[in-house]
Amino acid sequence: MKLHECERIDIVPGTNYKIIQNRKNFSYGTDAIFLSNFAKPKGMVMDLGTGTGIIPLRLLDRGNIEVIYGVEIQKQVANLALRSIELNNLQDKIKILHMNLKDLPNHFGKCTFDVITSNPPYMKAGGAIVNPEENYAISRHEITCNLEDIIRVTNYLLKQQGKFYMVHRPDRLVDIIYTMRQYNIEPKMIRFVQPKIGKKPNLILIEGLKGGKPDLKFHDPLIVYNDDGSYTDEIYEIYGMTKQNSQFTIHN
Template sequence: MGGLLRPDEKVEELTRKIKIIQSKRGYRFSLDAVLLAHFVTLRPGEKVIDLGTGSGVIPLLLKSRQPDLTVVGLELQAELADMARRSVELNNLQETVFIQQGDLREAIAVFGTNRFDVVVSNPPYWRKGEGRINPDFSKALARHELECTLTDVIRVGSGILKPQGRFALIHRPERIQELIQLLNEYHLGLSRLRFVQPRLTEPPKFMLIEAVKGKFAKLEIMPVLVIYDEFERYSPELQQIFQR
């Protein structure tokens, strides 16, 4: 693979056309990133940024869904940013997918205001001090608000979005009130909402949201997405996502 793969890494198939480099032991993308990438509305020719891109899974999946996009992945951790760049190269997407290492809290200063048609983010779900912090620092940053908060993500997302641009995010349903307050504060009108349940008999584990900058329209509450069926297999909708 021309030096793209490190000894502690492996290549996995994301879709029939897209592959990703993954750590064998450290940070690995999870299902929530896949759900977000397949939820957000995309249109040909748009410029998209993923705040906190990790290993670059969301930019790669977005390009799989809509090839006519320019996508930026912004990642704080240098090692993950390097891994994401190599995954981009592995898929020959260097001309339209750009991985940048940096702090998302500084994104407005780096990119300027009103620059992107779409902002997506799979941010840390847990506030600092909530729950057990993973001893693996890379995983801890992905799960806990150690370097950025939900407020940071929404403030920055609104700032770099063009007017009428779309902001898509996945988070814990328990924080929905806080999330709606922040969206309103930063002039983002909630337009689509979908809850994700592990099983039909269980409460939602995730919520997928899409909001529009400067537009407060009718909210579309979508049917619940169920991950597993009664036989502990992926539901038909999940199977369809993974077969693309």
């Protein structure tokens, strides 16, 4: 496959799949890797805001999956994801949709999916300085969709007892739980991600169950670095690496 200027091919961590990324654009980071490790996919799966397709590629070999749809509003980014799927000959298992996720109810029936994942923009509109590069701005700020849009669409698409997995920032936790309950998705599990033991968490992973009963549990935190700056054993495991074969860098 011919690459365009500034493009490169990387190996998807923990798999044998390849992914095309553009060095000038927003690439996947730890949040996508942690979310794909946290999620338990099965059946019909939808990834909202799929970017370059990293989460579908990471999820595919886990669980009994029929098909994964990855939805991405940015045409250039969706095209990268589609080319990565073609590069791996996975067109029958992963479908990339270039569209606004808010339009999904016009294209899919209600209660169609078993699992939905999302690594959404974290920043509220007007809550921080917006990056002038459109790709970075849409990826980080609630410009084309917001938290409620994602959870409302999730409620429509998920089957009863279907599961929702999301990665977000700890400072949005109250908004997340409140909005999930508004749309009948009960928070069931939360895992905090901490840079080091004793440091404040900078990410949260949350699992919700459509129509579930209140019973929130907290997983042990995911610690990224040891005190000496080396990666913890769990990070090596998540990335599918060993300490002896650890030529990888975490992209924040």
